Every structure is written in structure tokens, then in C-alpha cells.
Amino acid sequence: MSAVMEGRADGPTLRQRLAARGIDGATLLVLPCVALILGLFIYPFLYGLMLSFEPKDGSLFGNYARFFSEPFLYGTIFKTLRLAFPVTLLNLLIAIPIAFRVRLLRRQRLLTTLLVLPITLGTVLVAEGMLFYFGPQGWFNRSLMAVGLLSTPVSVLNGYWGVFISLVLTGFPFTFLLTLSYVSGIDPSLENAAATLGAGPAARFREVFLPLLVPGLAITFCLSFVQAYSVLPSAVLVGDPANVTRVISIAAYQAAFEEYDYSMASAIAMIMGAVQLLVVVAVLGCRSLFYRGPAAGAKG
Amino acid sequence: MTVGSTTFKQLHLQGVRREFDAFTALKGLDLTVERGEFIALLGPSGCGKTTALNCIAGLLPVSGGRIMLDDRRVDVLRPEERGFGMVFQNYALFPHMTVRKNIGFGLRMRGVPKPELEKRVDAALAAVRLESQAQKLPGQLSGGQQQRVAIARAIVVEPPLVLMDEPLSNLDAKLRLEMRQEIRRIHQSLGSTTIYVTHDQEEALSLADRIVVLRDGAIRQVGTPAELYALPAHLDVADFMGFRNRVDGELVGMEGENALLDIEGTVIRGRMRTAPAGGAAAGKAAVAAIRPDDLEPTGTADGIPVRVEAVEYRGRGFHGVGVTASGTELHFASPHPLERGAAIRLGADAGRVLVFGDAR
Ligand SMILES: Nc1ncnc2c1ncn2[C@@H]1O[C@H](COP(=O)(O)OP(=O)(O)OP(=O)(O)O)[C@@H](O)[C@H]1O
Ligand SMILES: [Mg+2]
Numbered sequence: 001m002s003a004v005m006e007g008r009a010d011g012p013t014l015r016q017r018l019a020a021r022g023i024d025g026a027t028l029l030v031l032p033c034v035a036l037i038l039g040l041f042i043y044p045f046l047y048g049l050m051l052s053f054e055p056k057d058g059s060l061f062g063n064y065a066r067f068f069s070e071p072f073l074y075g076t077i078f079k080t081l082r083l084a085f086p087v088t089l090l091n092l093l094i095a096i097p098i099a100f101r102v103r104l105l106r107r108q109r110l111l112t113t114l115l116v117l118p119i120t121l122g123t124v125l126v127a128e129g130m131l132f133y134f135g136p137q138g139w140f141n142r143s144l145m146a147v148g149l150l151s152t153p154v155s156v157l158n159g160y161w162g163v164f165i166s167l168v169l170t171g172f173p174f175t176f177l178l179t180l181s182y183v184s185g186i187d188p189s190l191e192n193a194a195a196t197l198g199a200g201p202a203a204r205f206r207e208v209f210l211p212l213l214v215p216g217l218a219i220t221f222c223l224s225f226v227q228a229y230s231v232l233p234s235a236v237l238v239g240d241p242a243n244v245t246r247v248i249s250i251a252a253y254q255a256a257f258e259e260y261d262y263s264m265a266s267a268i269a270m271i272m273g274a275v276q277l278l279v280v281v282a283v284l285g286c287r288s289l290f291y292r293g294p295a296a297g298a299k300g
Numbered sequence: 301m302t303v304g305s306t307t308f309k310q311l312h313l314q315g316v317r318r319e320f321d322a323f324t325a326l327k328g329l330d331l332t333v334e335r336g337e338f339i340a341l342l343g344p345s346g347c348g349k350t351t352a353l354n355c356i357a358g359l360l361p362v363s364g365g366r367i368m369l370d371d372r373r374v375d376v377l378r379p380e381e382r383g384f385g386m387v388f389q390n391y392a393l394f395p396h397m398t399v400r401k402n403i404g405f406g407l408r409m410r411g412v413p414k415p416e417l418e419k420r421v422d423a424a425l426a427a428v429r430l431e432s433q434a435q436k437l438p439g440q441l442s443g444g445q446q447q448r449v450a451i452a453r454a455i456v457v458e459p460p461l462v463l464m465d466e467p468l469s470n471l472d473a474k475l476r477l478e479m480r481q482e483i484r485r486i487h488q489s490l491g492s493t494t495i496y497v498t499h500d501q502e503e504a505l506s507l508a509d510r511i512v513v514l515r516d517g518a519i520r521q522v523g524t525p526a527e528l529y530a531l532p533a534h535l536d537v538a539d540f541m542g543f544r545n546r547v548d549g550e551l552v553g554m555e556g557e558n559a560l561l562d563i564e565g566t567v568i569r570g571r572m573r574t575a576p577a578g579g580a581a582a583g584k585a586a587v588a589a590i591r592p593d594d595l596e597p598t599g600t601a602d603g604i605p606v607r608v609e610a611v612e613y614r615g616r617g618f619h620g621v622g623v624t625a626s627g628t629e630l631h632f633a634s635p636h637p638l639e640r641g642a643a644i645r646l647g648a649d650a651g652r653v654l655v656f657g658d659a660r
Contacts, residue, residue, distance in 0.1 A: 192359045193392035195379035197406035197457065207405070211396045291396030293439055 052267035063267035073268070076248040077275055083160070083235075083247065084228035087167040091175040091224055092217060099180040100209075112180075115173040123170050127237040130166055131157065134238075162238035163245045167228050175224045182216030183209075211291060218287040222280045229276050248272045307460055308369040309335050311356075311493065315365035316375075318351050318517075325351045327517040328365060333495065335460075338487055340508035341497045342540060348517040349497040350389055353463045356495065357386045380409075385459035387467045389497075391450040393438035399449050400425070400434040406457035424456040427482055443470040448479065455486050462487070462494045468503065480507060501540050505529060513537045533573060535587060535656045543589035543654065544631050547604075547624075551576070551584045551657070559655045561588055564624055566604045566645075570653030577658060586657045592619065592631035594652035597638070603645030606630055608638050622646060 018024065055062035067073045102108060118126060134140045134156045141153035156162055186209060194204045232249040239245030248268065256265035311333040318326040325348045333339055341349050354360040356367060358379035367375040374382055385406075393402050403424050407417045425431050428448035438446055447470050454462060467483070468476045484507055487494050498504050504511050505525040513520045513528070513536070521533045532538040535546070549563040559572040559580060568588065576584040597603075606622030611634070618634040622644065632646050 187390075187392070189388055189390055189392040190394060192354075192357075192379070193386070193388060193394070193453075194405070194409075195359070196357050196382075196384060196386040197453070198380050198383060198409040199405075200380050203409060208394060291437075293395055293437075 048266040048269055051263050052270050055263045055267070056261060063264050064271070066264070067267060067271060073251055076246055076251045077271070079244065080229055080231070080247040080249075080272075081275070083163055083167065083231065083245065084225055087164060087171060087228045088175070088221055088225040091168060091172050092179070092221055094172065095176040095179040095220075096183075096213075096217075098176060099183040102180060103184045108180075112177060115176060117173075118170055119173050123166065123231070123233045124237070126170050127166050127234040130162065130169075130234075130238050134162070134165075157238045159240045160244045162240075163231065163235050163247075166234035166238050167231060170234075171224055171228055174227065175220055178220040178223065179217065182213055182220070185216070186212050214290045215287050215292045218283050222283050225279055225283075226276050229279075230272070248275075307335065308372075310370055311335075311461065312368040313356070313365070314368065316352070316355055316362050316367060317364035318348075318355055318360060319363040325517050326355065326362075329519055331512060331519065331522065333493060335493055336491055337493055338484070338507060338509045339493075339495045340504035340511045341495060341514060342499065342501065342504045342511055343514035344499060344540075347514045349499075349514060350465055351517075352514070353386065353465055353495065353497055356461075357384050357463055358382050359386075383457075383459055385454035385457060385462040385492075387450045387454045387462075387464040389465040389469075391438075391446045393446055393449055393453070395438055398435050398437060399430060399441070402438065402449055403452045403456050406453065410457060420456055424452040427455075427486060428452045428479070444472070444475060447471065451479070451483070455490070455492075458490050458492065460492055462492050464494065464496045466497055466499070468498075476503075483507065501542060513540060531571075531573065532589075532654065535574075535589060535658075538573075538589040538654055538656070542591050544592050545588075545590040545595060547588045547590070547628055547630070549586055549588055551580060551586050551655075552582050554580060558650050559586070561586055561655055563588065563604055564626055564628075566602075568604070568647065568653060569650035570655040571651065572657070573654045574656050574658045580657060584657060586655050589654045589656060590648050590652065593633050594648045595630060595632040595646050596648070597632070597634055597644045598647040599645075601645070603647035604630065605643065605645050608640055608642045608644060611638050611640065613637075 012020070015024075052063055053060050055066075059065075102111060105111070132138050136153040136155075140156070141150065144150040145153070156165065190208050190212075191204055194208045199207060230249055231247055232253065235241055235245040235247045235250060241250050249272065252265050252268040252272065255261050255268055313329045313331040313333075316326055316329040317324065329352060341352065343349055351360065355362050355375070358374075358377060358381075362375050365375075366373055394405065397405065400421055404417050404421045407420060412420070422431075425434055428451055430445060430448055430452065433441060433445060433449075438449065441449065447467060451464070451467050454464070464483070468479050471479060480503065483494075483496075486492075496504075496507060505528075508525060510522060510524055511528050512522050513534075515536045521528060521537045523533075528537060529541055532541050532543070539546075547563050549561040549568075552560045552562045552567060554560065554572070555569065557571060558569045560567050560569060570588050570590075572580060576586060578584075604624060606624050608620055609623050609629070610621045612619045618637055620632050620634050620638055622630045622632060624630065630646060638644065
């Protein structure tokens with residue numbers, strides 16, 4: 001009994017001190033994840049990074065120098081940005097109003113299930129579907145011609161808009177579901193409070209919802225953007241991979257599997273990662289200007 | 301221009317109903333509130349108090365009936381068009397705005413110029429004693445402080461009708477008394493009309509001009525605090541007004557105003573409040589309701605015999621619990637201490653005993 005008392009008098013035990021820093025038994029569960037990340041992400045990344053500094057010509061920065069001197073290569077950065085930025089923005093802009101409507105629905109489960117489907121189908125299947133739908137004999141052209149809006153079939157495919165549409169189709173469900181979860185996380189009584197204080201729908205959105213949503217929307221934007229930026233299958237299948245939709249992953253693919261220059265391919269992959277990182281850091285940096293915390297009106 | 305920003309003479313609820321699927325939360329409320337009145341809406345948890353406020357504020361559409369300001373119909377208007385102030389039961393403070401911004405929100409929405417806005421926010425902060433917390437976010441405040449921000453935010457716009465949903469429930473006893481006076485003072489200085497939800501009878505009695513007792517979505521009684529305190533019209537209302545003892549008995553006859561009730565062999569006198577179905581004939585079952593403070597040991601051979609079960613010291617006197625022969629617990633007051641297990645008799649003034657004949 002007295003020993004216990006003395007132990008207490010000495011101050012907190014090692015376990016208590018660790019717990020105070022957030023370290024306890026459950027923390028150990030992180031270890032398998034760390035191992036996985038090290039093995040599947042960090043190691044290949046470092047390997048690729050090293051590889052990118054061993055170009056065929058023997059110089060340290062040869063690959064990077066070549067990439068940024070050839071418009072055919074460095075142009076892919078902007079071609080990809082030209083696709084990924086508007087697509088992500090459009091997805092987000094469509095997702096927000098729909099999420100606001102859906103948040104009030106009772107049968108959300110059915111809708112979310114329907115929306116998860118395109119995600120599970122994957123980009124290749126969607127691109128193939130588009131080939132039929134938008135093809136010269138597809139429903140799109142045939143119905144527009146039947147109504148008289150078109151006289152000859154238009155070619156949506158094999159160009160910028162083909163990839164754009166495919167990215168919207170495959171990216172939207174993901175963007176929407178994330179947005180919906182952020183929107184429904186906002187306590188509806190906040191909207192009620194704003195309304196009784198005289199705020200109309202627009203003011204409620206501007207003053208209450210938007211500031212509370214911005215951090216979540218920023219994350220949604222980043223995740224959707226990264227997804228769109230690494231587009232490959234649809235850029236080839238429904239785009240114009242030699243010209244307008246020669247995205248950066250095509251350049252990497254060609255370097256690796258057509259020129260067999262793995263070092264160059266690694267360098268392109270690094271550049272691609274750097275561009276994504278730059279955008280993500282910029283967006284998340286802006287996020288810190290906003291309130292980040294629980295979006296509820298009461299505590300406890 | 302909101303309807304509420306113009307003044308009104310009377311607020312009418314006419315058969316206001318509200319249904320949630322198959323469940324009827326409000327079963328047709330009829331009530332007229334005069335301008336400047338302080339109304340307390342009193343009732344047990346789940347009786348529909350919040351629902352009633354939400355319907356008045358426009359946050360829930362009514363399923364039937366009408367809400368009128370004089371002769372203007374307001375139940376069809378959106379909440380921002382009604383312009384009623386509301387203090388939410390869960391505060392609903394904007395988590396991303398400082399206390400100052402929260403309180404200034406309504407004024408900003410009404411386009412009040414900045415210097416005046418600042419002045420009024422300062423006054424509101426002072427009224428709820430939160431001057432030192434103005435720059436904090438709601439998440440950094442205690443529950444009671446949040447509650448006071450919610451009060452300040454609602455009253456700073458000086459709405460003609462203020463709806464408060466248990467605004468003091470989270471405060472300690474001392475602060476609750478202070479805020480109670482402050483709410484009453486603000487109500488009077490603004491000349492506003494207040495509907496104040498509470499389930500604390502003391503709060504209702506001390507604040508309100510009139511009390512509306514709600515039970516299971518229906519109004520049980522409306523009256524001044526004195527009326528309700530002395531003569532509740534219903535056993536439920538009596539329950540709320542502190543008539544803690546309910547004793548089953550059998551009517552034996554009438555003696556003028558008073559009913560004679562046989563309780564386990566002892567006849568006591570009480571004021572007849574509601575007659576049993578089919579008239580107050582002898583032999584009908586009835587319930588006597590007595591406040592513990594009014595029930596005292598008689599010291600004579602009169603009164604209901606009980607065995608003393610427990611006695612507590614209450615400062616000014618003693619609070620006892622006695623058990624009758626049939627096992628009914630009776631709470632009573634005693635000026636002097638009593639032995640546990642002692643056999644005594646309890647009695648009360650006829651004027652302090654209420655007899656209800658229609659209790660189920
Ligand atoms: N959205 C809803 N759907 C279904 N039933 C509801 C809903 N809101 C309230 N109710 C029901 O309506 C009744 C009245 O609810 P209300 O919130 O008005 O109670 P209250 O008197 O404010 O209670 P408390 O004192 O606990 O706050 C309750 O029985 C509740 O279960
Ligand atoms: Mg309530």
C-alpha cells in the first residue's frame with residue numbers, strides 16, 4: 001500500500017508520460033503501415049529518384065536538362081494541367097450544389113451506391129463505353145441528328161474533350177462523395193441560426209457553409225486533382241495522345257517502354273510528382289487561412 | 301424588410317399542428333400572446349416545446365393550423381422573413397466566428413452600419429458579462445459561456461419576438477439567477493415579446509407574465525404564475541407546480557367548495573379541482589395532490605398515519621418521508637427532527653389540498 005503511494009508521489013509512470021505524448025499500445029498498430037509505406041512507397045521513390053540522376057549520357061542532371069529543353073517533353077506538364085485543373089474545378093463546382101440538395105434526401109444510400117459504381121468500373125471501361133456512345137454510330141450523334149441539331153456526326157473523341165469528358169465521368173463520383181461527406185458534416189442548426197438572424201440562402205452559403213467547407217473542399221480538390229493529373233488510359237483511348245492530350249504519363253510511358261530509358265522515365269515521374277506536390281502544397285497552404293475545426297455549433 | 305421588424309399587437313397560434321411521419325408532436329395549439337408579454341412554455345422533456353418554437357420561428361413547417369401576427373399570416377414565411385430572434389437549445393454558434401462576430405452576425409445581415417454595430421455588440425457583450433471573451437472562438441468557451449453568447453446573439457438585433465429554448469440550462473445556480481434577471485431586464489428595456497421554454501417551474505414562475513403548460517403536444521393550462529401555483533387545473537400541471545404528493549382516495553362527500561376524501565381510512569378535506577366523470581358522487585376514485593411544504597405532522601389523532609422512513613435537515617426545517625400502511629410514500633415538512641420509524645399522523649390545510657377526480 002505504502003509502496004504504491006510512494007510510486008505515485010514520484011510522479012507519473014513511464015506509461016503515463018508516454019500516454020501524455022500520445023503514445024500508447026495502440027500506437028504500435030501503426031508499425032505495419034509504416035513498413036508497408038516504406039516498402040511500397042518510400043523505397044521505390046528513392047530508387048526512382050536515384051535512377052533519374054543516372055542518365056545515359058552520364059551527367060547528373062542530364063535527364064532533367066533534356067526534359068526542360070525539349071518542348072515535346074516539358075509541354076506535357078501544361079497539357080496535363082490544362083486537363084486536370086478545369087476537370088477538377090468543374091467536378092467540384094457541380095458536386096457542391098448537388099451535395100447541398102442530396103444532404104436533405106432520405107434515400108442517400110441508393111444514390112451513393114449508384115455513384116460508387118463508376119469508380120469501381122475504372123477509367124478503361126468508361127473510356128470504352130464512351131467510344132461506343134460518342135462514336136459516329138453512337139447514341140450521342142444519332143439522337144442529336146434525329147432531333148435535327150446535327151447534320152453530320154461530330155467527333156468528340158480523339159481530342160481534348162474526349163479526355164475531358166472521361167475524366168469528369170470517372171472523377172465526379174469521387175469528388176461528389178467526398179464533398180457530400182463534408183457538407184453533411186455541418187450541423188444543420190447553424191443554418192437555422194443564420195436564417196433566424198436574417199440571412200437569406202445566398203448569405204447563409206457565403207457566411208456559414210463556405211467558410212466551414214473550404215478546408216474539406218481543398219482536400220477534395222487535391223485528391224481529385226492528383227487523380228486527374230495522372231491520367232493515362234483515357235488520354236490514349238479517347239484522346240489524341242500524339243498532340244493535345246499527350247499528357248505527362250504518356251511521356252513517361254514512352255520513355256520507359258518505347259525508348260527503354262528507365263532513367264529518363266524515372267526523371268519524368270519525379271517531375272510529375274513534383275508538379276502534383278506543388279499544387280497540393282499551394283492549395284493546402286491557402287487552406288490554413290481558414291477556420292479548421294469541428295463544424296458543429298455546440299460542444300459536448 | 302422582415303415582417304418581424306415591424307411591430308405587432310398580438311401573436312396568434314391557431315390550431316398549430318406538427319406531425320413527424322405518424323407521430324404528432326403538436327396536437328393543435330391555440331394561444332394568443334400580447335405584445336410585450338413574457339410567456340414561459342413549461343413542460344416535461346419531449347412534450348413538444350422545441351417543436352413549437354421551431355414552428356413559430358419558421359424552422360419547421362406546420363402540418364396544420366396558422367400562425368398570425370395581428371392579421372398577417374406568418375407561417376408561410378421563411379425564417380429570415382419573420383425576423384424573430386431565437387436562442388437554440390444547442391446554442392448553434394458559428395464555430396468559425398469569434399464571439400464578437402457571432403453576436404454581430406444578425407446586425408451585419410440587417411446592414412447596420414459598422415460604428416453602430418460595434419456599439420451594440422459591446423452593449424450585448426456587457427449584458428451577458430462576456431467582455432473578456434470577445435475574441436475567442438465558440439470552441440474555446442465553456443458551455444455556460446456559449447449559452448450566453450447565444451442569448452446575446454439573439455437579442456442584439458432587438459427582435460420584436462424572442463424565442464428562447466432553455467437558455468439557462470447549462471449555468472450554475474448563481475449565474476442562472478443573474479442571467480434570469482438580465483433576461484427579464486432586457487425583455488423590459490427592449491419592450492420585446494418573449495416566449496421562453498423551460499422545464500424548471502421556478503424559472504417559469506419568477507420570469508413569466510403567463511405560463512403555458514404543455515403536455516404530450518397539447519396545452520394543459522394557461523395562466524399567471526400565481527394562478528398556476530395556487531390552482532393548477534390539472535394533475536399534470538399540479539405535478540409541475542411542486543405538488544409532489546399524490547395520494548389515491550375515495551370520495552365520501554362534499555362540504556361546500558371542499559371535497560371529503562377517504563385516504564386509507566382517514567378523511568381529509570381538499571379543494572375540488574376536477575370532478576370525476578359523471579359527477580362528484582360518493583364512492584368515486586380521486587387523487588389528492590399536496591406540496592411537501594404543506595403537509596405537516598398534526599400531533600393529534602387527526603391525519604394520515606405514516607411511519608417515518610427518512611428525515612433530512614433542510615436548514616429552515618426538516619424534510620421527511622413517511623410511508624402509509626399501503627406503502628404510499630408521502631413527503632412532508634417538519635419544524636423539528638423526528639425519529640426514524642416513528643408513527644405519526646400527517647395533515648394539511650383544506651385550502652392547500654387539491655382533489656382531482658379525473659386522474660387515470
Ligand atoms: N425530427 C423529428 N422526427 C421525429 N420525431 C421528432 C422529431 N423532432 C422531434 N420529434 C419528437 O417530437 C416530440 C417533441 O420533441 P421536442 O424536441 O419538441 O421536445 P421538447 O419538449 O423540446 O423536449 P426537451 O425538453 O427534452 O428539449 C418528441 O417526442 C420527439 O421525439
Ligand atoms: Mg427541446
